[in-house]
Amino acid sequence: MIDNTKTSVSIRNLSLSFGSVQVLQEMNLDVKYGEFIVLLGPSGCGKSTLLNCIAGLLDVTGGQIYISGKNVTWEEPKDRGIGMVFQSYALYPQMTVRKNLSFGLRVAGLPREEIDKRVKRASEMLQIEPLLDRKPANLSGGQRQRVAIGRALVRDVDVFLFDEPLSNLDAKLRADLRVEIKRLHQRLENTMIYVTHDQIEAMTLADRIAIMRDGIIQQLDTPHEIYNRPVNLFVAGFIGSPAMNFIKGDLKSRTFVADGVTLPIDHYAFQPGNEALNANAILGVRPEHVLVGEAANAVPVNFESEIEIVEPMGSDTIAWARIGTQEFTFRADAELNLEPGQKIRLGFDPARASVFDAASGERI
Amino acid sequence: MIDNTKTSVSIRNLSLSFGSVQVLQEMNLDVKYGEFIVLLGPSGCGKSTLLNCIAGLLDVTGGQIYISGKNVTWEEPKDRGIGMVFQSYALYPQMTVRKNLSFGLRVAGLPREEIDKRVKRASEMLQIEPLLDRKPANLSGGQRQRVAIGRALVRDVDVFLFDEPLSNLDAKLRADLRVEIKRLHQRLENTMIYVTHDQIEAMTLADRIAIMRDGIIQQLDTPHEIYNRPVNLFVAGFIGSPAMNFIKGDLKSRTFVADGVTLPIDHYAFQPGNEALNANAILGVRPEHVLVGEAANAVPVNFESEIEIVEPMGSDTIAWARIGTQEFTFRADAELNLEPGQKIRLGFDPARASVFDAASGERI
């Protein structure tokens, strides 16, 4: 049976189809108590669907869902011990904030004092006390989302589900609320499952990130691992901005040959057993791991190239060069004052690079 | 008189009101031939309105607009020598790409061969030849936007107006098209006026950026200047992510005192005449200009602080600490492995900081 002491949410072989379209496929996922899991993936990959299944808003086609050790596969949403926060806030527009917070509790028949207590606590925690008697129409986006979180909060649940809660907000508010959600999590120590499109959110909030594609989890790991050791091309390309450079070439006895340029990558941390592989391969190098000018000479792999385009971005500059005939992007300090046409030395540490099998896309 | 040889678009005392709401106020702006101007500002500040005035899609309330030296204030849009690209693409859905491109030319009554020639040239330039016989519904977002650009291109105009052309695209496509627009500009040497919300776009594309607020241009300068020498608090806070730290304190004979902490900022480049000012002031420090640990000791201003929150973002980490009682964000290399609770030395170079008058918000 499920180990109650460890998993808060456990998903077993979950499948879900809409008619003939299989959206989730035999999915397995275990979330520990107090963990902050972020679901990340391209649009339509099934993130919301998974969240709705956990919440009980969709009837699953197969498999089981356990929350706090209890099989809730066919339980009503309200009995699952979950709270949910939506992208569109989904506040009841004609009720005041206070009523929005308390409506579910009143329906559940809680005593008045208890309701007041909980509303008070939640609104203090989210600093929305001054708003309690306003209607949602008179709140800003950030305030609305705070109320929506509050509505989940008053219900005293074990698991919080967030479906892109911040994507309707502007960049600044998004950053603020992100920090607030982080603080909330540190304070409540609840389990949180959080869907987003925003990598920054994912990286900064998550204990673990699940990268999904076509209803299948590609990689479930800490942000650090996902960033540094993506398991396949998809994950590697999906995470990071600007995107990782993918250089096509051949892996031959620990050297990588691309367009005749030979890159010695023996410092690369191969997956166990893959050290001696010869294959068509793709070398992934993050633009921010590229060293420029003098510094490049300090790392094992370095080469000279001509800068084609320069995009200054304030503190940093993104520049395009080539490795052989292939495009190569890198990030440099703005102080370097790079110019198109300039020849410059570039280098990277193979230990921080990734190598993928060209055929399967898997990390080598 | 307007100097024909230099200004492509010239705006003189332009005002525009919707009813009682004054959206643009006595605006003046001169754009040189071949210049790439980006309009940046919060939502509702009047960016689109300004663009629409230039295009002739809104009747101005007062002032004049000159394009290529000609007063076009009351000219029809088609007679102004402008092309416009919209956020929503605004392709005619019932026409094929080819017809979309040629519609304006047909309206103008150009001969068939001329039309074909221009459509051919534009579609080659934008690599949309294979799409010419499709309808917009069958194109991807990026392709649609390319067609929209093509529609401006075929008209052989002097000035291109872009209203957030990329904000409907996803991050990856946005980056690609950004580069393409940059290439197009390098090739056509047209004047371009470009509205965006995206700082990265603004920084990377612009020759000059105009930061707008409530219908008034706050600062019009190169990206470098705007980033490094914002003229006021608004510009300083608006540009840069994470946002600049603003530390409240008092400026006294070239030292800055905040919450009892004294920061010697005599390296700061004061505006001429402001060197000896004593005032309530705000010190602005960009998180990415903060030096951490050992390195901090090399700069004039440094102090010790405790880390409160850490947001890992892949290559970098954003961390929150305090200076006195005030929040202080900084960016550090991910390799430093910062932890909440850790004590660490922070420092910055006052030469790269900004000091503002607390009352007026202007740079000192």
Added chain:
Amino acid sequence: ANLEVTHWWTSAGEAAAVAEFARVFEEETGHTWVDGALAGSGTGANPVIISRIIGGNPMGATQMNTGRDAEELIQAGLMRDLTDIADEMGIRDFYVDESLLEPCTYEGRIYCFPVNIHSWDWLWLSTAAYEEIGEPVPTNWDEYVASWPALQDAGILPFGLATGWPISGVPGVLMAGIGGSDLVLAINRDKDVEAVRGEDFRRVAEALDALRSVVSPDMMVPAFGDVGNQLLEGTAAGNIHGDWLQGDLQIAGGVPGEDYECLPGLGLNDQLTGGGDSFYFPVLPDGTDPEVIEAQTELARLLISPDAQLAFNLVKGSMPIRTDIDLSSANACMQKAIPLLDNGLLPSGDFSLSSDTQQQLQDLSIEFIDNDNISVDDYIERYASIIESAD
């Protein structure tokens, strides 16, 4: 030429009668009668007719309520002056009653021709019903009222009634029959309010009160033609309705004196109230084909010609407006009426009251009959106040 003639004679008998006009018109003049029948009696047809006349698209001729209605149209110069035709035909010599022409006369000129004397003053009785209860057919209103209980016991409707306007004529008939000629003249012609409040009118009101106790809406049939059927079948014993009901009775195969009986003036009065259906000839717009105007003239002449009069009225069951017609072929009921005509006609409400007043009186009577809460006194009072304000 084609001449469009509008009218609302759409019930079986009426339609057959108007067909006689058309036939004679076409036979004798070679013009074509374009029939513009408009159903829904005055309510449905009047707006169309009036709006067409004032809208400048008049028909060649039209039936209309004789009387005050048309006055304004005449004033506005929209109706053709027929005085010349009338003089030429010597109309005053043969018209059955000068009073009939009065409403057609405006400032000494004649603008319309009444084509028949139609009278509401008839009580129709079902022979079959009285056979069923084994009583003789009543010979006047009082006997008829006395027979109601027996009829009701036998499950026969004492009084058949159609929904809508047919009820509107009943009060007038009762007034003439029970109240007598003087009362009619006092109220309708002289607008004498005291007469309304007097004893005679009270008897009329009481009769109406008695009548409303035996009519109920759920027994009403959709059209007055259906009442005719009820009489013939014997499911209803009596009905007050204008002479044109006879047209329908005959078409349904009824024979007067055998299948049904008729009592002009309710068997009480020796004068009939005469209204008339009149034809007006709108002034045709400039540029109209002279032939059409000619056809109009000819129709005007023809409508009151002896042939057409006879043919029409025999079918319609009404009295001709000419005294010089041999009515020996008229049926038994009409024969009964002929002697009454010698006593002169009582002017009908149409003639002496504006349609506005008539509408108000009709509204009142319909309300009274339907609503038992309105007492006889109320009825009299309200009737009086309408007459008081009548013009």
Added chain:
Amino acid sequence: MSNPATLSTNVALDAVKTDITLDGPHGPRPKPFFTPRRIILYSILFVACLYYLFPLYVMITTSFKTMPEIRFGNIFAPPIEFTGEAWSKAWSSACTGLTCQGLSPGFWNSIKILIPSVIISTAVAAVNGYGLVNWKFKGSEIFFAVLIFGSFIPYQVMLYPLVMLTREMGIFGTIPAVIMVHTIFGMPILTLLFRNYFASLPPELFKAARVDGAGFWRIFFEVMLPMSLPIVVVALILQVTGIWNDFLFGVVFAGTQNLPMTVQLNNIVNSAQGTPEYNVNMAATMLTGLVPLIVYFVSGRLFVRGVAAGAVKG
């Protein structure tokens, strides 16, 4: 690592023992389709449908019965002696006054009125809506508000002045008069419909066309109209049914030569010649209702969508 799913499973199962029994769903069973709730639901809907269908049923059956059957039979019963006589009589030989041509002349008159009225009223409203959205002028919103207010004025009030107006214009009693009246009274709701629709199109399209140099009509015909097919269809449907069902304007303004079918229907039903022939009446009623019904059934979804679209946003 061929299957990423295995990967995630392995990673996940670090924390959990793998001996979970995978034997189908646990917990309360999903609800079956035929719950009592759903049975009640369908029953209510079914009863509601009976109410809506009953008149249609009565109309149809009655129209196929003979008169004796109607008199003595039962309103529910299907016709015993199935006869289409009433239909043919209603269509071609029922009498009004002296003319016994049934509804057929009215049918063609209705068509004669319908086609130009529908086209012109829709076109005018489309241009109005387009102008109101894209070519606002001072006071255009006020005109629109009055227009909407006008749609609530009882028609009878307008009848008299309109008669005088059309007379002054010299078109009273002709088809152009009916067209004008239908255009006027269709204008509020149709303009609203088009205005809402055009307002829902991205304004950038219009701006792009302006920049491309197209003028009022060019933008209307080449850019806006091709995109407004759905709403045009809706407007056509509303107008076809509305104008077909009209009685008052047809009878007053169309002129005697052009009396529409509804007038004929009224004449046939109300000119009781002898015993009313209910079967003929019903057949005539059905015949008159047929055109809007066919339009409605054929256009089904569009009708609903348009009616809703026009009203919800209004």
Added chain:
Amino acid sequence: MTDASASERQESGTARYVRQLFTRNISAKIAATPMIVTVLVIFIGCTLWTIYYSFTNSRLLPTGTFVGLDQYTRLFGTSRWNVSVWNLIWYGVFSLSFTLVIGFLLAVLMDQKIRFESAFRTIMLYPFALSFIVTGLVWQWIMNPTLGLQGTMRNLGFDWFTFDWIARSDMVIYALLIAGLWQGTGFMMVLMLAGLRGVDEEIWKASRVDGIPTWRTYLFIVLPMMRGVLVTAVVLAGSGIVRLYDLVVALTRGGPGISSEVPAKYVYDYMFTAGNIGQGLAASTMMLLTVMIIIIPWAYLEFGGRGKKS
């Protein structure tokens, strides 16, 4: 740039502005004329005409002299008018509340992911395609006490069966109601359904997570969110009610007695049958006033409210 030339440009700009105001977008202005003329001449002009002549004693032709409030005094002293007004109020209240309630209930039922939804919808909506004349005739036939439903049921042996509302003064208004509802509820249902479907799906999810029973969600959350649809529905239904005429004429002709008379019929009868235009127009003016009372709050909500929001 010298001062003189600058002010010269300024001036030419102003002059151009004035000129452009008239010549600019000339086609747009031409295209708007049908609407402008309709509004000014028909809706405003005719309304003023109506009001003006309601203060005269015009008979068959609008030629009367000014008589002040006489027509109104008479109007409110006339029992037929008063009955008409009361009928309209009763009919209005019932019809409005029933169409809204039934429309909403049906829409809710239709919203339960039922099968054959479009068939149900088609059946409920088809009467809306028929004219009131047809509606009135059919129901008159069905409600005919002897030949219709009642007669049939009695013939079948159900002697107690009574359905003679059309012939009873106190019930006839309900007969009108039945026919009116038959014609109009389907439309309301479609409106409401569109409104229901317009509610954000996430609201439903939120309320399910909150454990709020379906009926409470409909009543306390979704219904208030449909304000726009409801207002539209009320206005549409309301204007239909005020105009009520065809149905009455076809179904009851105002009877029995005057028990189903309505104001529109009063207007029509007095204007065209009784030849008393002054009286008819006074009644129309009262109807216009009623419409104003209905529509001004709506216009305020719709347009005033919208102005505030943006």
